[in-house]
Amino acid sequence: MAEAPIGSLPLPPQTAAKLTPAEKYELVTQNLNEVLGGEQLKTILEERDLVAYWGTAPTGRPHLGYFVPLAKIADFLTAGVEVKVLLADVHAFLDNLKAPIELVAARVEYYRLLITAVFRSLHLPLHLLNFVVGSSYQYGADYNLDKYKLSAITSEHDARKAGAEVVKQVSSPLLSGLLYPLLQALDEEYLKVDFQFGGVDQRKIFTYAEAYLPKIGYTKRSHLMNQMVPGLSGGKMSSSDPNSKIDFLDPPSVVKSKIQKAHCAPGEVDGNGVLAFIRHVVVPIGELMKGQGRSSERIWAGEPDAVFTVKGDPKHGGAVAHFKTVEDLEAAYARGDVHPGDLKAAVVAAINALLAPIQAEFNGSDAFKAAEQKAYPPEVKPAAKKKEKKYTPKPEHLKTPEEKARDAAKAAADAVKAGLDETAKMAQAVAEEVTKA
Amino acid sequence: MAEAPIGSLPLPPQTAAKLTPAEKYELVTQNLNEVLGGEQLKTILEERDLVAYWGTAPTGRPHLGYFVPLAKIADFLTAGVEVKVLLADVHAFLDNLKAPIELVAARVEYYRLLITAVFRSLHLPLHLLNFVVGSSYQYGADYNLDKYKLSAITSEHDARKAGAEVVKQVSSPLLSGLLYPLLQALDEEYLKVDFQFGGVDQRKIFTYAEAYLPKIGYTKRSHLMNQMVPGLSGGKMSSSDPNSKIDFLDPPSVVKSKIQKAHCAPGEVDGNGVLAFIRHVVVPIGELMKGQGRSSERIWAGEPDAVFTVKGDPKHGGAVAHFKTVEDLEAAYARGDVHPGDLKAAVVAAINALLAPIQAEFNGSDAFKAAEQKAYPPEVKPAAKKKEKKYTPKPEHLKTPEEKARDAAKAAADAVKAGLDETAKMAQAVAEEVTKA
Numbered sequence: 001m002a003e004a005p006i007g008s009l010p011l012p013p014q015t016a017a018k019l020t021p022a023e024k025y026e027l028v029t030q031n032l033n034e035v036l037g038g039e040q041l042k043t044i045l046e047e048r049d050l051v052a053y054w055g056t057a058p059t060g061r062p063h064l065g066y067f068v069p070l071a072k073i074a075d076f077l078t079a080g081v082e083v084k085v086l087l088a089d090v091h092a093f094l095d096n097l098k099a100p101i102e103l104v105a106a107r108v109e110y111y112r113l114l115i116t117a118v119f120r121s122l123h124l125p126l127h128l129l130n131f132v133v134g135s136s137y138q139y140g141a142d143y144n145l146d147k148y149k150l151s152a153i154t155s156e157h158d159a160r161k162a163g164a165e166v167v168k169q170v171s172s173p174l175l176s177g178l179l180y181p182l183l184q185a186l187d188e189e190y191l192k193v194d195f196q197f198g199g200v201d202q203r204k205i206f207t208y209a210e211a212y213l214p215k216i217g218y219t220k221r222s223h224l225m226n227q228m229v230p231g232l233s234g235g236k237m238s239s240s241d242p243n244s245k246i247d248f249l250d251p252p253s254v255v256k257s258k259i260q261k262a263h264c265a266p267g268e269v270d271g272n273g274v275l276a277f278i279r280h281v282v283v284p285i286g287e288l289m290k291g292q293g294r295s296s297e298r299i300w301a302g303e304p305d306a307v308f309t310v311k312g313d314p315k316h317g318g319a320v321a322h323f324k325t326v327e328d329l330e331a332a333y334a335r336g337d338v339h340p341g342d343l344k345a346a347v348v349a350a351i352n353a354l355l356a357p358i359q360a361e362f363n364g365s366d367a368f369k370a371a372e373q374k375a376y377p378p379e380v381k382p383a384a385k386k387k388e389k390k391y392t393p394k395p396e397h398l399k400t401p402e403e404k405a406r407d408a409a410k411a412a413a414d415a416v417k418a419g420l421d422e423t424a425k426m427a428q429a430v431a432e433e434v435t436k437a
Numbered sequence: 438m439a440e441a442p443i444g445s446l447p448l449p450p451q452t453a454a455k456l457t458p459a460e461k462y463e464l465v466t467q468n469l470n471e472v473l474g475g476e477q478l479k480t481i482l483e484e485r486d487l488v489a490y491w492g493t494a495p496t497g498r499p500h501l502g503y504f505v506p507l508a509k510i511a512d513f514l515t516a517g518v519e520v521k522v523l524l525a526d527v528h529a530f531l532d533n534l535k536a537p538i539e540l541v542a543a544r545v546e547y548y549r550l551l552i553t554a555v556f557r558s559l560h561l562p563l564h565l566l567n568f569v570v571g572s573s574y575q576y577g578a579d580y581n582l583d584k585y586k587l588s589a590i591t592s593e594h595d596a597r598k599a600g601a602e603v604v605k606q607v608s609s610p611l612l613s614g615l616l617y618p619l620l621q622a623l624d625e626e627y628l629k630v631d632f633q634f635g636g637v638d639q640r641k642i643f644t645y646a647e648a649y650l651p652k653i654g655y656t657k658r659s660h661l662m663n664q665m666v667p668g669l670s671g672g673k674m675s676s677s678d679p680n681s682k683i684d685f686l687d688p689p690s691v692v693k694s695k696i697q698k699a700h701c702a703p704g705e706v707d708g709n710g711v712l713a714f715i716r717h718v719v720v721p722i723g724e725l726m727k728g729q730g731r732s733s734e735r736i737w738a739g740e741p742d743a744v745f746t747v748k749g750d751p752k753h754g755g756a757v758a759h760f761k762t763v764e765d766l767e768a769a770y771a772r773g774d775v776h777p778g779d780l781k782a783a784v785v786a787a788i789n790a791l792l793a794p795i796q797a798e799f800n801g802s803d804a805f806k807a808a809e810q811k812a813y814p815p816e817v818k819p820a821a822k823k824k825e826k827k828y829t830p831k832p833e834h835l836k837t838p839e840e841k842a843r844d845a846a847k848a849a850a851d852a853v854k855a856g857l858d859e860t861a862k863m864a865q866a867v868a869e870e871v872t873k874a
Binding site: 090135138139140141144145148150151152153154155156159160173174175176178179182 | 527572575576577578581582585587588589590591592593596597610611612613615616619
């Protein structure tokens with residue numbers, strides 16, 4: 001499916017009830033890289049609303065990259081789609097075999113609270129959002145019989161091929177990686193969905209599901225794919241580079257610092273993570289807010305008909321440029337009409353505006369804070385321990401607020417690094433949506 | 438472990454209660470090809486009796502080859518070992534994906550009745566024999582979590598290597614075949630056994646279990662291995678050759694006919710299926726009967742201190758030779774002192790003597806007969822249908838009893854052939870114990 005021109009889309013209606021099936025289909029499929037089985041969805045939409053599934057393994061801390069699929073899921077919810085978020089704890093446990101299962105349960109809870117907070121910050125209909133914990137059905141007899149059935153008709157070659165872009169390819173893969181496509185296919189049946197949503201890197205797993213579910217008597221599902229989006233710092237996400245990721249709980253000063261260090265070459269649009277974030281997160285969320293009658297809250301849009309506004313720093317000329325479409329912004333950036341520093345400043349403001357209500361919810365909720373502490377206790381910092389051997393850290397009471405913030409960001413990044421196992425592919429796939437060059 | 442001289446073993450005591458731990462260990466490990474973890478078993482025997490597991494997938498009809506592991510299991514029972522027979526219906530279902538699950542359930546029942554009848558015919562303590570159906574725990578949450586754990590630490594390469602002699606090796610194996618060693622390892626833990634028993638072809642799966650169970654926190658079990666025994670017709674069992682297999686329900690005339698066709702070259706001991714059957718089934722069972730005070734029932738032993746007796750046909754000289762050990766018999770055969778025809782006649786008598794009480798139990802039990810009918814309904818004869826295209830079969834009422842018996846044997850063989858899927862490896866592994874050259 002061709003990429004829709006984001007900035008020129010009609011305003012999304014305030015409620016799905018007012019949408020025609022065709023409008024719902026348009027909203028569900030806009031801004032995607034590819035749709036498999038679209039006709040099937042259109043047929044269903046004539047009868048009833050859709051049910052979808054998006055999966056994430058609660059391993060490392062969810063970072064800003066999650067905004068990309070979540071911004072797209074906002075379209076689904078607006079279009080009346082019931083969205084099942086699979087919190088894949090079984091996979092997460094496998095990824096961290098030595099971690100106590102209690103930690104994974106805590107991470108399930110943190111992911112649930114965080115994703116809910118994100119959707120709440122977007123004023124989305126939460127009654128259409130359902131969280132399903134993988135272990136609630138992935139240990140069941142029926143599921144396992146079906147997994148055995150699939151394993152008896154799936155060759156190692158085909159399983160490896162299906163997981164080629166999601167599961168790390170080594171000369172002799174682990175069986176867990178080979179089972180991955182089977183589990184993901186079965187999830188569609190057990191979650192009783194009409195389509196699965198994921199990054200285009202999931203394509204081979206999706207086509208595996210389309211080919212194999214019917215072989216064991218189940219319906220072939222549709223598949224909607226996001227394109228891969230580069231990281232904020234440009235290029236592929238690196239868990240060893242804390243600047244490539246911004247945590248949902250990073251304070252404004254840390255966000256500013258990370259974006260300032262981000263790679264954003266003058267005139268370069270392709271692989272520019274800052275522009276990609278504007279296209280795939282900031283502008284779609286702005287359009288959503290417009291549809292919700294909240295245009296004035298779009299602090300990154302200085303005019304009612306702008307999708308993004310860049311204010312020049314006085315040292316860059318001080319001009320204010322309003323862009324009506326992302327294409328306009330990208331063209332202007334390509335011509336050199338937009339200074340990278342000004343673009344970054346506008347993005348910092350946008351990110352902090354997006355994070356503010358989420359962090360407010362976090363700070364106002366003892367349960368949320370407790371879940372975060374339980375999910376990512378200070379112990380899970382092997383990298384930090386290594387560092388301690390090399391230098392004597394500044395005593396905590398002597399640190400400046402800036403240093404404390406930086407250390408917190410570093411610790412968060414280290415926690416992610418520690419948590420990210422090689423096989424933590426579901427989480428990584430999501431992360432890659434904002435990072436792949 | 439070196440092969441024990443069967444004929445020279447002391448008489449097994451009548452009850453395990455009278456045996457010392459050392460005597461129990463000797464009985465448990467006699468006549469095996471290899472014992473892994475024997476010291477561990479000796480230690481346990483100082484404290485309590487052992488618990489063992491032997492698995493079989495209820496697919497095709499159990500044939501005389503099953504007597505080999507069952508004769509060895511008789512030693513276990515005599516030594517007070519609690520023996521768990523795993524009726525692996527999950528595997529069987531996978532083997533016959535298109536067969537209704539009800540058929541597999543019926544086969545589980547037939548296997549259970551048949552194996553019980555065999556042990557009853559041997560006057561063995563049935564209270565020590567427990568049947569466990571695979572599906573009773575292999576779909577459970579704990580089992581599956583453990584399977585996921587193993588799959589996350591087992592490479593495709595190691596899984597393939599572990600199953601090399603049991604799972605059919607193709608360029609791209611099915612995932613079910615790769616999962617095989619994992620399931621078999623976990624069975625040891627879930628059946629709570631001290632050792633697993635199987636053919637020496639299981640060695641790599643056994644060493645996989647020894648290496649991997651401790652990695653997920655479970656005890657390393659001991660492994661007792663039978664040597665591989667050639668088929669009655671010599672060489673490897675072929676499911677397309679009905680003469681290579683004798684069904685437990687074959688009438689005496691069919692047994693005679695099949696043995697008469699069996700390959701049994703004069704003077705050849707190696708790969709001689711008839712001699713192998715005497716060594717691994719007839720003589721051990723005879724020794725067992727002696728221990729039970731039933732020497733007179735050993736119709737294949739014409740003297741109290743003989744393990745086997747061959748009566749010469751008048752046209753072969755008519756001499757009667759009593760052998761006190763299997764080694765004596767084999768040596769005489771190698772020298773040409775025993776005529777193959779005479780050996781076969783003696784084996785036919787022995788087999789029919791072994792089968793008689795089992796067939797009597799079958800014929801006297803409507804439940805047993807019903808189970809057999811349900812497990813192997815006439816529909817499961819695709820090979821027979823093919824034949825019908827090529828010739829017009831003799832009307833049933835015109836057939837001689839001999840022809841009816843032959844057809845019944847053929848139909849049984851065809852049913853086995855139809856039931857034996859490429860992945861029906863557990864059953865095949867057992868079958869190979871009497872057939873591998």
